[in-house]
Amino acid sequence: MSASARRLSLNLFIYPGGHHEAAWRYAASDVDHLLDIDFYQKLARRAEQAKLDGIFFADGPVLADNIRFAARFRLEPITWLAAIATATSRIGLIATASTTYGEPYNLARLFASLDHISKGRAGWNIVTTSAGLAAQNFGLSEHPSHADRYGRAQEFVDVVTKLWDSWEDDAILLDKKTGIYADDTKIHPIDHIGRHFRVKGPLNTPRTPQGRPVYVQAGASDDGRSFAARYAEAIFTAHQTLANAREFYADIKRQAKALGRHPDHIKILPGISPFIGSTEAEAQKLHDDFNELVQPEYSLHQLKRMLGIDLAGHDLDAPFPSHLINFDGAQAVASRFKVVLDIVDREKPTLRQLLHRLAGARGHWVTVGTPEQIADRMETWFQSGAADGFNVMPPYLPGGFDTFAEQVVPILQKRGLFRLDYEGTTLRDHYGLPRPESVYGQQARATA
Amino acid sequence: MSASARRLSLNLFIYPGGHHEAAWRYAASDVDHLLDIDFYQKLARRAEQAKLDGIFFADGPVLADNIRFAARFRLEPITWLAAIATATSRIGLIATASTTYGEPYNLARLFASLDHISKGRAGWNIVTTSAGLAAQNFGLSEHPSHADRYGRAQEFVDVVTKLWDSWEDDAILLDKKTGIYADDTKIHPIDHIGRHFRVKGPLNTPRTPQGRPVYVQAGASDDGRSFAARYAEAIFTAHQTLANAREFYADIKRQAKALGRHPDHIKILPGISPFIGSTEAEAQKLHDDFNELVQPEYSLHQLKRMLGIDLAGHDLDAPFPSHLINFDGAQAVASRFKVVLDIVDREKPTLRQLLHRLAGARGHWVTVGTPEQIADRMETWFQSGAADGFNVMPPYLPGGFDTFAEQVVPILQKRGLFRLDYEGTTLRDHYGLPRPESVYGQQARATA
Ligand SMILES: Cc1cc2nc3c(=O)[nH]c(=O)nc-3n(C[C@H](O)[C@H](O)[C@H](O)COP(=O)(O)O)c2cc1C
Ligand SMILES: Cc1cc2nc3c(=O)[nH]c(=O)nc-3n(C[C@H](O)[C@H](O)[C@H](O)COP(=O)(O)O)c2cc1C
Numbered sequence: 087m088s089a090s091a092r093r094l095s096l097n098l099f100i101y102p103g104g105h106h107e108a109a110w111r112y113a114a115s116d117v118d119h120l121l122d123i124d125f126y127q128k129l130a131r132r133a134e135q136a137k138l139d140g141i142f143f144a145d146g147p148v149l150a151d152n153i154r155f156a157a158r159f160r161l162e163p164i165t166w167l168a169a170i171a172t173a174t175s176r177i178g179l180i181a182t183a184s185t186t187y188g189e190p191y192n193l194a195r196l197f198a199s200l201d202h203i204s205k206g207r208a209g210w211n212i213v214t215t216s217a218g219l220a221a222q223n224f225g226l227s228e229h230p231s232h233a234d235r236y237g238r239a240q241e242f243v244d245v246v247t248k249l250w251d252s253w254e255d256d257a258i259l260l261d262k263k264t265g266i267y268a269d270d271t272k273i274h275p276i277d278h279i280g281r282h283f284r285v286k287g288p289l290n291t292p293r294t295p296q297g298r299p300v301y302v303q304a305g306a307s308d309d310g311r312s313f314a315a316r317y318a319e320a321i322f323t324a325h326q327t328l329a330n331a332r333e334f335y336a337d338i339k340r341q342a343k344a345l346g347r348h349p350d351h352i353k354i355l356p357g358i359s360p361f362i363g364s365t366e367a368e369a370q371k372l373h374d375d376f377n378e379l380v381q382p383e384y385s386l387h388q389l390k391r392m393l394g395i396d397l398a399g400h401d402l403d404a405p406f407p408s409h410l411i412n413f414d415g416a417q418a419v420a421s422r423f424k425v426v427l428d429i430v431d432r433e434k435p436t437l438r439q440l441l442h443r444l445a446g447a448r449g450h451w452v453t454v455g456t457p458e459q460i461a462d463r464m465e466t467w468f469q470s471g472a473a474d475g476f477n478v479m480p481p482y483l484p485g486g487f488d489t490f491a492e493q494v495v496p497i498l499q500k501r502g503l504f505r506l507d508y509e510g511t512t513l514r515d516h517y518g519l520p521r522p523e524s525v526y527g528q529q530a531r532a533t534a
Numbered sequence: 535m536s537a538s539a540r541r542l543s544l545n546l547f548i549y550p551g552g553h554h555e556a557a558w559r560y561a562a563s564d565v566d567h568l569l570d571i572d573f574y575q576k577l578a579r580r581a582e583q584a585k586l587d588g589i590f591f592a593d594g595p596v597l598a599d600n601i602r603f604a605a606r607f608r609l610e611p612i613t614w615l616a617a618i619a620t621a622t623s624r625i626g627l628i629a630t631a632s633t634t635y636g637e638p639y640n641l642a643r644l645f646a647s648l649d650h651i652s653k654g655r656a657g658w659n660i661v662t663t664s665a666g667l668a669a670q671n672f673g674l675s676e677h678p679s680h681a682d683r684y685g686r687a688q689e690f691v692d693v694v695t696k697l698w699d700s701w702e703d704d705a706i707l708l709d710k711k712t713g714i715y716a717d718d719t720k721i722h723p724i725d726h727i728g729r730h731f732r733v734k735g736p737l738n739t740p741r742t743p744q745g746r747p748v749y750v751q752a753g754a755s756d757d758g759r760s761f762a763a764r765y766a767e768a769i770f771t772a773h774q775t776l777a778n779a780r781e782f783y784a785d786i787k788r789q790a791k792a793l794g795r796h797p798d799h800i801k802i803l804p805g806i807s808p809f810i811g812s813t814e815a816e817a818q819k820l821h822d823d824f825n826e827l828v829q830p831e832y833s834l835h836q837l838k839r840m841l842g843i844d845l846a847g848h849d850l851d852a853p854f855p856s857h858l859i860n861f862d863g864a865q866a867v868a869s870r871f872k873v874v875l876d877i878v879d880r881e882k883p884t885l886r887q888l889l890h891r892l893a894g895a896r897g898h899w900v901t902v903g904t905p906e907q908i909a910d911r912m913e914t915w916f917q918s919g920a921a922d923g924f925n926v927m928p929p930y931l932p933g934g935f936d937t938f939a940e941q942v943v944p945i946l947q948k949r950g951l952f953r954l955d956y957e958g959t960t961l962r963d964h965y966g967l968p969r970p971e972s973v974y975g976q977q978a979r980a981t982a
Contacts, residue, residue, distance in 0.1 A: 165647035199613035
């Protein structure tokens with residue numbers, strides 16, 4: 087494998103219990119330890135043994151309303167990843183955090199800590215929070231509009247970027263003799279005054295190993311795409327078909343280029359949820375076994391989040407009632423709405439069939455087959471302009487990931503598509519991203 | 535040592551570089567690793583070997599303005615302690631966090647994580663933030679008044695308490711067969727509507743091993759004392775003399791009793807910064823060596839924070855100009871102001887002498903002597919109604935703590951004043967505090 091060959095980026099997307107919505111009911115799921123840090127440390131170590139780029143936790147500051155039927159609580163990603171950091175040494179640690187329900191100074195500190203603690207492995211999945219009910223936990227009568235959320239998100243990212251840059255790399259002198267600990271001309275107030283925030287700075291922590299965490303984004307609306315093209319260094323995305331994934335890929339790379347960015351510095355990573363069997367029939371059986379465990383009451387709840395309408399009471403075995411759905415940006419999640427419409431158009435499913443289609447991974451690509459078949463499909467997406475890698479979403483844990491790591495990863499490695507070992511130590515190294523210079527350092531050099 | 539004997543509680547208070555303000559310049563200080571998690575993990579493991587109750591980090595969301603002369607950056611305590619949690623198994627982990635500059639829902643999540651990750655060892659030092667400059671990092675033109683900060687603090691603590699109680703202990707059923715993951719009648723919205731916060735809840739994480747983190751407080755004003763008497767399970771405090779410590783101790787225990795609380799359920803822990811030598815002369819020499827390294831420019835900055843006035847330019851070797859100082863609550867820190875006044879009254883120092891007196895531990899009790907002498911003094915405070923234990927503040931790290939652990943702790947153990955081994959696994963166990971029941975569980979049982 088030559089050093090310059092283009093290679094896949096692979097993350098393990100960890101959902102407590104696994105990604106299939108009924109995963110916790112599956113016999114081989116280990117769900118007795120979902121609050122035990124040891125469980126996640128072991129999982130991260132296995133992902134590191136398989137040389138994955140990173141692990142990733144989603145997040146939202148509100149409890150899902152269907153906890154009765156599934157393990158839908160949340161682990162606060164930054165603290166859990168800080169505790170996982172010290173049990174690993176190479177793998178990237180990507181935490182989701184909201185720009186809608188937090189303060190930039192506080193969030194900048196949390197991620198700076200994660201980057202220091204992990205010695206340069208932090209990534210931030212920047213979200214505006216898809217779960218509107220979060221508003222009620224923060225004194226708001228309603229979730230801010232999509233446009234307002236993205237407006238605040240931009241300013242939020244600008245502020246935290248300045249905070250992470252506020253210490254130049256060489257600010258600490260540590261001169262015991264003269265008594266000068268730091269060169270305070272290299273520590274800059276940011277003096278930010280904007281529409282949403284006034285933040286003086288500087289940050290109260292020295293610059294981190296990566297300079298800044300890797301910026302990850304997962305928006306799919308037009309606002310989301312242009313935000314991603316401008317800021318993201320990796321993009322998580324959900325597609326059901328190669329064609330849709332290619333359209334998204336081309337659009338983002340084009341927008342990034344138009345903004346003067348190098349397209350290789352934005353990794354596009356669709357989700358993939360693999361059901362793996364040693365034969366096709368065995369894989370299909372595994373997939374069927376999971377769908378046996380699905381509870382329509384729960385699935386309809388999930389569908390409601392995607393579409394904004396409640397189909398409870400409808401005949402599960404009649405055709406999906408397409409005439410009832412209508413995109414309402416306030417209630418529905420734009421990206422998932424499109425995914426659902428697309429399935430309905432192509433497959434004309436019954437309501438139950440649609441629920442089963444979505445149960446695997448909430449609209450992400452579910453693929454069923456042998457290790458060779460899964461590797462083939464990944465290679466096709468990778469080689470035909472649809473993906474720079476994948477967010478791997480095992481249907482259940484830890485077995486669903488073990489199978490992928492033991493059976494699919496070696497095939498990808500043999501084909502020269504995936505690394506045999508890490509070449510660097512930071513998440514930026516794994517993704518092939520440059521380490522940014524502090525904007526203040528740049529300015530200082532420019533005027534020198 | 536009988537199981538029921540009253541014993542000391544001891545925490546290691548970790549300040550990057552150590553507590554003496556010139557610690558970082560001392561030859562034996564390890565200050566090359568202040569951003570390295572391994573350094574803190576090792577320190578915590580040593581404290582655990584010495585059977586201490588906990589380790590503690592202070593905090594404030596702003597950079598000190600005298601970073602030029604000392605290692606005054608901050609590590610965000612919750613993330614650092616999450617990373618330390620997994621390298622230890624018994625020792626308590628106490629993080630400072632502000633009620634003035636954060637949202638209750640976010641903070642409740644961070645501490646719930648720390649308590650889960652550490653399997654029941656989290657403590658929260660509840661502060662209203664003493665550094666007024668923090669306001670500028672959060673869009674405020676000025677630090678809210680003392681009364682407003684304490685008003686918000688009370689409501690903040692009420693909200694997070696309800697959030698931590700919002701899941702009853704037995705809410706998770708995990709019944710794979712019936713498909714019921716959680717009994718949602720045991721997960722309660724909190725529906726809080728108050729002057730500062732509107733929070734619907736419930737928290738998005740199951741109840742933690744300790745139910746709630748241990749509540750620690752460090753206020754010294756009248757508001758601070760009554761807040762502590764009501765909420766605190768441990769109190770950090772700064773006293774220079776046995777008499778002052780006894781007055782404080784008696785006042786808090788009296789107030790707590792008046793509120794119907796058991797006085798043993800509030801541990802009062804003054805700071806102690808020990809300079810230890812094998813002879814008195816050697817200990818004195820160590821103390822003098824540190825004061826040689828003091829930089830008056832830095833010390834005057836520190837004094838300004840305590841008193842609210844700037845004495846730069848005054849003759850260091852003239853008597854301290856007491857006539858200039860005047861308590862101004864807006865600028866000065868109440869508790870430290872009293873400490874300084876007290877030293878000035880008793881000792882009539884020059885300005886330089888005062889700076890040296892305060893350099894050791896920012897107004898905390900600095901004590902210089904042999905291990906036996908230090909143990910004697912601790913015993914006196916413990917046995918005469920001045921302390922239930924101490925916050926140990928080593929002048930430098932790690933050596934300043936090693937000496938204490940190796941030379942003073944064994945004496946305290948031999949005298950039956952300190953545990954030979956842990957008897958429980960949580961911080962509540964170490965402090966002898968009960969595990970609180972969820973208020974919602976209580977209500978449910980009362981109406982059943
Ligand atoms: C892999 C992936 C992970 C996501 N994780 C989160 C998350 O953790 N929290 C969240 O609020 N939204 C999450 N989202 C949703 C996006 O942030 C975004 O809200 C959604 O894709 C809709 O796009 P839009 O906001 O541009 O309309 C995720 C999306 C994807 C594809
Ligand atoms: C041991 C100790 C540690 C403290 N740590 C902090 C801290 O980390 N952050 C902070 O803002 N204040 C801290 N304080 C200050 C107190 O929270 C409080 O602001 C101060 O004692 C003044 O009391 P008052 O607020 O009641 O006037 C600490 C005090 C003590 C005694």
